[in-house]
Amino acid sequence: KPNAATSSDKGGIEGAVNEAYNKYKDLKEGKNADYIPELAKVPSEQFAIVVIAPDGKVYSKGDADAMYSIQSISKVLTLARDIEDFGPKAIQDKIGVDPTGQKFNSAVFVEENKGKELNPLVNAGAIAATSMVKGNTYEEKWNTILQTHNDFAGRQLSVNDPVYKSEAATNQHNQALASLMNSFERMYFDPAKSVDIYTKQCAININTKDLAMIAATLANGGTNPVTKKKVVSPETVAHVLPVMATCGLYDDSGIWFYNVGLPAKSGVGGGIMAIVPGQYGIAAFSPRLDEAGNSVRAQKAITDIVNKLGLNPY
Amino acid sequence: KPNAATSSDKGGIEGAVNEAYNKYKDLKEGKNADYIPELAKVPSEQFAIVVIAPDGKVYSKGDADAMYSIQSISKVLTLARDIEDFGPKAIQDKIGVDPTGQKFNSAVFVEENKGKELNPLVNAGAIAATSMVKGNTYEEKWNTILQTHNDFAGRQLSVNDPVYKSEAATNQHNQALASLMNSFERMYFDPAKSVDIYTKQCAININTKDLAMIAATLANGGTNPVTKKKVVSPETVAHVLPVMATCGLYDDSGIWFYNVGLPAKSGVGGGIMAIVPGQYGIAAFSPRLDEAGNSVRAQKAITDIVNKLGLNPY
Amino acid sequence: KPNAATSSDKGGIEGAVNEAYNKYKDLKEGKNADYIPELAKVPSEQFAIVVIAPDGKVYSKGDADAMYSIQSISKVLTLARDIEDFGPKAIQDKIGVDPTGQKFNSAVFVEENKGKELNPLVNAGAIAATSMVKGNTYEEKWNTILQTHNDFAGRQLSVNDPVYKSEAATNQHNQALASLMNSFERMYFDPAKSVDIYTKQCAININTKDLAMIAATLANGGTNPVTKKKVVSPETVAHVLPVMATCGLYDDSGIWFYNVGLPAKSGVGGGIMAIVPGQYGIAAFSPRLDEAGNSVRAQKAITDIVNKLGLNPY
Amino acid sequence: KPNAATSSDKGGIEGAVNEAYNKYKDLKEGKNADYIPELAKVPSEQFAIVVIAPDGKVYSKGDADAMYSIQSISKVLTLARDIEDFGPKAIQDKIGVDPTGQKFNSAVFVEENKGKELNPLVNAGAIAATSMVKGNTYEEKWNTILQTHNDFAGRQLSVNDPVYKSEAATNQHNQALASLMNSFERMYFDPAKSVDIYTKQCAININTKDLAMIAATLANGGTNPVTKKKVVSPETVAHVLPVMATCGLYDDSGIWFYNVGLPAKSGVGGGIMAIVPGQYGIAAFSPRLDEAGNSVRAQKAITDIVNKLGLNPY
Structure with a gap:
């Protein structure tokens, strides 16, 4: 061409x-x-x-x-961080890399696949990707994510607090997805905290x-x-x-x-x-x-x- | 690289x-x-x-x-033929180009989407793609498909008859998919004949x-x-x-x-x-x-x- | 009371x-x-x-x-006929007697259960029940069904032809259900003919x-x-x-x-x-x-x- | 007879x-x-x-x-309590009374129906029924449930503690169901506490x-x-x-x-x-x-x- x-x-x-x-x-x-x-x-x-x-x-x-x-664009950066830190095979195995053009931003898909074969750019898989992020605590994980965003952008970024707070007050469905993933042992950190970090990264x-x-x-x-x-x-x-x-x-x-x-x-x-x-x-x-x-x-x-x-x- | x-x-x-x-x-x-x-x-x-x-x-x-x-590799060639003959938008609209790593080689997906948002490389969508192929009759459609395969390969190909006959005798599920697609008006030629052509192209x-x-x-x-x-x-x-x-x-x-x-x-x-x-x-x-x-x-x-x-x- | x-x-x-x-x-x-x-x-x-x-x-x-x-009320009479002729266990095994308040009048349920655990009062199961009816031919099966209706009603009934013809021209989805049931070997007579008899009994x-x-x-x-x-x-x-x-x-x-x-x-x-x-x-x-x-x-x-x-x- | x-x-x-x-x-x-x-x-x-x-x-x-x-037999008693206290229409509307012989003891059904048309004798609906029980606190709700069981049995019953503790440690899937119900506003008390009461009533x-x-x-x-x-x-x-x-x-x-x-x-x-x-x-x-x-x-x-x-x- x-x-x-x-x-x-x-x-x-x-x-x-x-x-x-x-x-x-x-x-x-x-x-x-x-x-x-x-x-x-x-x-x-x-x-x-x-x-x-x-x-x-x-x-x-x-x-x-x-x-x-x-x-949702933040999902790409968190995914990149996880692949860098844990290797591509870990993401393939622990989350999944299944393509989809369908709404499996829903509990249906998670349940039917017992939390497997998801995609790190679609909600359930993205929350799992956030839960995997390097760090033992909420703070450590959050810092890893924010630093990654800063590094990609080449400058210091910050959270839009009204957006974060508003989404945190209405993210019950993501909490349910995380709870469901957790029941299949496909969450890698506390589900509620992981959803909160995920909500923050989106803001x-x-x-x-x-x-x-x-x-x-x-x-x-x-x-x-x-x-x-x-x-x-x-x-x-x-x-x-x-x-x-x-x-x-x-x-x-x-x-x-x-x-x-x-x-x-x-x-x-x-x-x-x-x-x-x-x-x-x-x-x-x-x-x-x-x-x-x-x-x-x-x-x-x-x-x-x-x-x-x-x-x-x- | x-x-x-x-x-x-x-x-x-x-x-x-x-x-x-x-x-x-x-x-x-x-x-x-x-x-x-x-x-x-x-x-x-x-x-x-x-x-x-x-x-x-x-x-x-x-x-x-x-x-x-x-x-299944034949699906690619039939898809190429259809895009060439009817334009990319026709395939997008009449079949769908939704990526998937899931088993929607099943009636579930077809029914839930009323025959839409399929993929021409997965059975239901592939049969629809075959049904669209240029030609008004079984023979014309088949000739279009075989000629396309010949042209891609650069030589005259032929059908493996035992494979064709054996698959034709056991393709009830593909017939059901075609019948279901047809009920949603997403087949573009007689469903039974389309499945037969599809079976033949795979052979x-x-x-x-x-x-x-x-x-x-x-x-x-x-x-x-x-x-x-x-x-x-x-x-x-x-x-x-x-x-x-x-x-x-x-x-x-x-x-x-x-x-x-x-x-x-x-x-x-x-x-x-x-x-x-x-x-x-x-x-x-x-x-x-x-x-x-x-x-x-x-x-x-x-x-x-x-x-x-x-x-x-x- | x-x-x-x-x-x-x-x-x-x-x-x-x-x-x-x-x-x-x-x-x-x-x-x-x-x-x-x-x-x-x-x-x-x-x-x-x-x-x-x-x-x-x-x-x-x-x-x-x-x-x-x-x-749909005819489904009850055909079911009664089948139980009378083949015993309650045959219907339980060959069709299913699963209660449901859900729309499994759809291919989704049939596919997910491979044609099993249906209900003879819901379309897919009802068509299977019609296909089971005593008789070796379309005519024999139809006569069994009409006679059963006559006997229940206590007088000679007949088919509403305009309703039958109109429904027969638009029953593609029932045909798809029958085709799907057939692919799981859960139809007991020619699928297309069974759907036609079923359509006629409803009329x-x-x-x-x-x-x-x-x-x-x-x-x-x-x-x-x-x-x-x-x-x-x-x-x-x-x-x-x-x-x-x-x-x-x-x-x-x-x-x-x-x-x-x-x-x-x-x-x-x-x-x-x-x-x-x-x-x-x-x-x-x-x-x-x-x-x-x-x-x-x-x-x-x-x-x-x-x-x-x-x-x-x- | x-x-x-x-x-x-x-x-x-x-x-x-x-x-x-x-x-x-x-x-x-x-x-x-x-x-x-x-x-x-x-x-x-x-x-x-x-x-x-x-x-x-x-x-x-x-x-x-x-x-x-x-x-699960406890589900019947809690349902009876709720109907007695809130009337049959409340249960029909807030939970559902859909018959089923299928596994909708799963998130699939809950998600597809947005938490509606469930059944109070199947897990998701049963947890919702427990959440509805009369009482403003965990203790009040639990007392209502235990008293109902005592009254039905005609004697004082008690909880099997090892069973309760063991099930409470492994009820992640019920927690996910409750979380999902909650996201559709179909839980009527704190989801986690409701699951705990439900687990206890089963014990x-x-x-x-x-x-x-x-x-x-x-x-x-x-x-x-x-x-x-x-x-x-x-x-x-x-x-x-x-x-x-x-x-x-x-x-x-x-x-x-x-x-x-x-x-x-x-x-x-x-x-x-x-x-x-x-x-x-x-x-x-x-x-x-x-x-x-x-x-x-x-x-x-x-x-x-x-x-x-x-x-x-x-």
Whole structure:
């Protein structure tokens, strides 16, 4: 496939980013997540696109500094941490790496599989991944997770407290999933505490530059292209990206990968990141979601950029 | 990632193929499929590895001319044909492209989703894909399918009649799936005839050179690297490969993609093909299967070659 | 419990029937079944209540001669026939007698249980029960079923042809259930023909006097209280009534039995019959159904009569 | 049906009890529950049959004083308490009264129905029933439950502490069910405490005379035939018995009711009670269970007595 975009040929990227931004900036499809008031309140008009090249060069457009909660995208970072610390086989065995485009964000799947063959990017498996995180206490585990997020983003991040508190007050179903996993001996720390840490990691505040930097770190084999810190190894990344490829966009994961061919992950905060292995980290943000819970404009913007620059590897 | 293998550097490939062959040639794990006598009778010791480079150069080892039924691998070719003829959106809408590592080779999933959100590489969706194939009659549809297989392989193939007849006599569950799909208006031709065509396509006889040529045609953007015939377009291939990536190895699809990172497809006949986009078609064959229905030695051989030559794109 | 109602004390029954009729005659809740036009066209205002005492005395009110299709109520008669002809153990083993208030009128349950542990009053099990009916051919089986209906009703019945044809043209899901049962070797005659016979038995035309006579025959240990013909044995009845008790009113079977305590069966044609063992057959008819598919007025009328006359055995 | 057995004709009952006892006393089929050591340790040879007539007369044979944990049979008493205190509609609405012969002792059913349409004699619904029990605190609720058991049995009962402690240490799955119910707002007290009370009620120690007295109280419309205390009203009993009829013997509930026609309830401690409304309470005990978890000898003994005395109401 022709690919004119290189870091020195910034015209290609800049043009693609601008074009996508302008094409979708007035699109009003979808609506904010509203299961907690804090997500409903995020200004719906916000829209940002950021691409970061292998040399750390940032191509940015729109509200790239607007902050929002990372939500499900944090699952990718916790997964990366676990693979780095315990090896890919441990995650495969203790959680599972089964692809799915279905709603097994439910107790049905957990019960039927006795807590096995889950996926670390879908709730039950993600909570198990959080419970596995290195550390003997709540604090140690939380610090491991926050440090990992900081390292990927290349700067100090913090928790959006209203989002955390609001979600902590309404996470009974995640508690039930953790309790059910626990009954099958597939939780690796106190279930209630694990759900709390998980809820907190989802409330970490980021902007779209952070998100693109996280993506770029994954694109760059686990080393942050700006700070040069090796967050995780290339082998870890090689195991994280396939899981993103199959389970990154909730129930529409299959549709995304079928059409775009790149590992990606979305969060109900409105962010989506896509990884072009060895090349770019691409991030977009817009709070209005479609029915599957994925940002409408972020999906469209990334898809256009990928097509324009010929980045679909298939 | 370092990738020393190019067509001109055949030493790399040849060495990797030989090494894998020698490492696994005496491995006796797993057992032949036995749900019909014809599959149980295939000599279990047979083992072949074939890699085909972009220039059509064939690297082969073992029983590369031994014939066996293509089985589920045919689903890939029928899918490619449908995408080429009706466009990627038609398959997405009329069948579904949901990834899965689960057993939804069952009526449960079909019923719960009212025949939607299936996958063209898993039985119910595959039968629907066969029912969609271009042609107004059984004969026309069958001819379209056989011709597609011929074009991918670059030579005239034929049906293994004992396998076809034996499977046709025992395909009641596939008939039930088709009947159920039909009740949700998700079959696109007579259900019973569609199941029969599907059964016949699974019985097409190939050898491991054929399988590698099919893989190489996919790696080469849809054009057979030897006959130079354009079987399907690069855009079609770009939609086929992601589906293989998420659903190629039955219940172990997720584990495969997590560890190898390449689109692949296996059949209970013992064959597996993997695609390195823009580069190689890799095929291996050995009749003994693991519990998920994937050839034990074929999986191991391809994994070793991919690792040795650094072909995992992630 | 006090029970003033005896055949000689007809005042009790007559009063209860009249009271219920007057109380509900103007009730317009619910709506006709409409999945085929023929059911939607039945005059919604029709309402009938008929009670038949052990001595054959008929207490009737309203449109007791209005004809309608028997629908699911026919399942009871076919079940009785099979138990009579093959013994209660055969039905328990070859179909199942599992109570359920759930929608296992679906392929999900059939697949998960591999066609076992079904219930002869719910579609999949009912089709299996029809397939078991004595006779080697379609005609013989059909004749057995029609004759059984005639014997229970005490007169010659016939099929409502427009209902039969319309349902036969739209019974794809029942065909799928039969095909699925067949794949688990739990059909006992050609699946397609069995579904056709089943469809035809559901289209047998009855009026509410017929329905009450069927109920009275069951209340009378299997002997028609007017014709005195022994249709089935008391032992057969003793096995039929518990199945009605647990599965008679679709998804509301549990609610019915919890509140009324009597075996009953409803059909989407608008009829419901309830059995007071050793005493009365009670039938009511009104085409408007609630969401569970049970006649609104028929349920209320029977419940009132049971309460008024103290017929709940618990 | 002929029924020669009356309280004055004690020969009938005595003979039936003795006959059943002698017929099965040497039967060794099945095995003790063993999920906790305390149940495995109960002497397997113990066997008792007790029938109590409306006048309180006790017909007893075997180890009628041997103590064992009431287990699931306690669900009936808690259900009766709730219906008495809150009315039948409250239980229908807040828990559900859906019959089932299926394993919905699992999270699957709870999740799919969002905690609705359960059954108070199956775990999830039973825990909800316990959570509803009158009382504002753990102590008050527990006292209500224990007092109800005492009143039914007509004497002071107590908890088998080793059984309670052992089950409390291994009830993670029930905790998960309660947590899941809670996420659907279908728990009516703290989930963890409710599970603990539920675990404790299952550990109440009884002998077979107690069990027959409980059954006789239900047969007698809710008034203990010996103490003459009105434990619950006849209307409550009329709602309890149908639930027992449809869900009393775990997965074999349907088979039991199909063949015996009487409301009954079994516990994994080895006890089974059956109710002949207006007539007898029948209890039997033997620790060896079949695969469905019902005492082998207790089922057979009760069935024989019911058949011998003609007590099947259908």
